[in-house]
Amino acid sequence: MKNDVARDAGAAPAISMIGTRAMLFEAPGDFTMAHQRRIWALMDAARARPDVQELIPGVTNLMLIFSAPPDSPQAVADWLHHAWDTLPERHIEGRLFEIGVRYGGALGEDLAAVAAHADLPPEDVIAIHHASEYTVCAIGSAPGFGYLHGLDPRIATPRKTVPSLNMQAGTVIIGGMQAGISALTGPNGWNSIGFTDLRLFDPDRQPPALFAVGDRIRFYPESIEL
Numbered sequence: 001m002k003n004d005v006a007r008d009a010g011a012a013p014a015i016s017m018i019g020t021r022a023m024l025f026e027a028p029g030d031f032t033m034a035h036q037r038r039i040w041a042l043m044d045a046a047r048a049r050p051d052v053q054e055l056i057p058g059v060t061n062l063m064l065i066f067s068a069p070p071d072s073p074q075a076v077a078d079w080l081h082h083a084w085d086t087l088p089e090r091h092i093e094g095r096l097f098e099i100g101v102r103y104g105g106a107l108g109e110d111l112a113a114v115a116a117h118a119d120l121p122p123e124d125v126i127a128i129h130h131a132s133e134y135t136v137c138a139i140g141s142a143p144g145f146g147y148l149h150g151l152d153p154r155i156a157t158p159r160k161t162v163p164s165l166n167m168q169a170g171t172v173i174i175g176g177m178q179a180g181i182s183a184l185t186g187p188n189g190w191n192s193i194g195f196t197d198l199r200l201f202d203p204d205r206q207p208p209a210l211f212a213v214g215d216r217i218r219f220y221p222e223s224i225e226l
Helices: 033-047 073-086 111-118 122-131
Strands: 002-007 014-018 022-026 052-058 061-066 096-104 133-139 146-149 164-167 171-175 178-181 186-188 191-195 216-225
Touching: 014 073, 022 073, 033 052, 033 061, 033 073, 033 133, 096 122, 111 122, 111 191, 122 191, 122 216, 146 178
Parallel strands: 096 216
Antiparallel strands: 002 014, 014 022, 022 061, 052 061, 096 191, 133 146, 133 216, 164 186, 171 178, 171 191
């Protein structure tokens, strides 16, 4: 059950109860690093609240899970609004990963579709993709999967209407204005443009997820198959 707690007009955040023990805070506007850094700041502030049991940061959103249903959800929403309006951005200095990609080929079969959507040659899509530096904004949707900010708008491509049924873990992907690397093998609606042998999630590794929030990623071409 999702009930709106606070939803003001204009550029105000949206705050909703999810059931009785969880609250979702959604930043207004576009997916920007400025908004993501404010989400990280809000996460730090909420961590100090005694009524919060768990925090789950997402892409410009934050889920708060309470140890018990809050007596006054509106009071919590008011606190979140005030914190959002007053907290400075939190900058996280993560690690830098340089990741080789085998662009195109059978494991990057959507490269042609991305090029057609962008009205660019595939070679230009590849060059634009690996020219950017990306930031891991959140981990979620699958164990170890990092949502990456930094995709050049020129190659942003909507997710596919018909998902791939067996996309391989390690596939380098684009979905809308976000980039990523698939963490697990299975159905996936993002656009595949290449492949890396990097394992994003390994249950025998500590920590199991390779990436953490704030890490930075640069891609470089190991090979290109058009």
